[in-house]
Amino acid sequence: MLDVADIDVGNTAWMLIATALVLFMTPGLAFFYGGMVRSKNVLGMLMQNFFAMGLMAIIWVLVAFSLAFGNFGDGGFLGNFDFAFMRDIGATTGDPAFALTIPFVLFCAYQMTFAVITPALITGATADRMKFKAYAVFIALWLILVYAPVAHWVFGGGWLTKLGALDFAGGAVVHINAGAAALAVIIVLGRRRGWPKEGMHPHNLPFTLLGTGILWFGWFGFNAGSALAANGIAATALMNTFLAASAGMLGWMLFERIKDGKATTLGAASGAVAGLVAITPCAGFVGGMSPIVIGFLAGVLCVAAVQLKYKLGYDDSLDVVGVHLVGGLVGALLLGFFADASINELVTHEGVFLGGGATLLWYQFVASIATFAFSFVVSFILATIIDKVIGLRVTEEEEIEGLDLSQHAESAYSFGSFGSMDRV
């Protein structure tokens, strides 16, 4: 058993901060989405995201961390119950198999922030029409049945790692996973009343922009923190993250300008996020100018992907599928082109453009399809069962009235001088 002398002070200091940075992303996401919905639903959206910070954290330490990180490195499909109820999760570096230089409990806390935000991503697709109770039950089960297994496949040294696929900070575990789940749930949930003819515009884009800034800031913890150390790879990941966000924004805005005549603030915000999503799997494995290419392509492909919902008829309210699923796929596959062994020695098969052939690209493809298929199928089944038992969707009256009043008996804004004429 290793003792506290193996703890690296610099790495630990950085990871303490990185944990806080990633946690901050969930309130950031809450406002990113919150600003995009209609005012009668803003509290409903904020509540779903903040609630994830509550419930997901508890379930994580109870059992989900263990299901993700037990059986570490087994090349398999699922962890075990070795770490359930925080057993053996202490202030030392823990089991040598993890090769940590930070306290194991900090590693658990850092991973917990990922477990919180991943289910919260789904809220963007289901906006304005999901029952709060059903949402709570769904994410509680989803964390255990979908997130934990996929996390094990990648972060827990499971079969995707053994296969040779690369995912630095969770392009598959977080984005393809949540995007696939979002698509499954909205198929069961159905479209918003009035979609797509009725205009349902963002009620507070300043919130959305503020949320974007918080996400961009926190993403440094998400990507650079995935190095689990304060070192050159973390620094490279930070630079890659920064550039991909910038390029993503420009890509989306350029597409809008050419197609619609005007670039929008919502487009700029969405483009930055698309770039950030795409760089997530690549962050510690690529370098040079490649993040600019990756981010820019993500910006362009995601803004195009967003149109798909009108062609195929699914109501992905805030473009979770268009940005997270598609962005995650773009990033995962582009890693197959740009992976660079001189950046990170963990790259055993370099990308196509670095002379490594299509081997890594193939592994990335397999990993992406497997993650998508598993998440989509299990999420679909879960959503269907919950829908049959307690109902996923609010009633028509509740949807018209708005989630704030119908689900929480609250009203977000009382700007008028009529005082108590509004509830709460």
Place this chain on the structure above:
Amino acid sequence: MKLVTAIIKPHKLDDVKDALKEAGITGMTVEEVKGFGRQGGKTEIYRGAEYIVDLLPKVRVEAVVPDGRADEVAEVIVAAARTGKIGDGKVWITSVDRIIRIRTGELGDDAV
């Protein structure tokens, strides 16, 4: 008494207000409304989807005036609110049966 009601473009409110004050009108009520006339709104694109915006922002100005001044007040509003471009709005005149000043209880012309 007559009620003069005008639907005007929001940016012309200041001009209309100033013109009415200059004409000696001592009171008015103003509210933000939405509406359309023969123009029927316009088509916009947002997030890649086309949709029709047929309810455009306007301002409604209302003033209760003595019978003899109704036509004059309407003309003042028309002159102040006109831009010559589509969507300028309309003015109409209706009758008021009774009017009471809340503070003093005065009736009729004394209440205007």
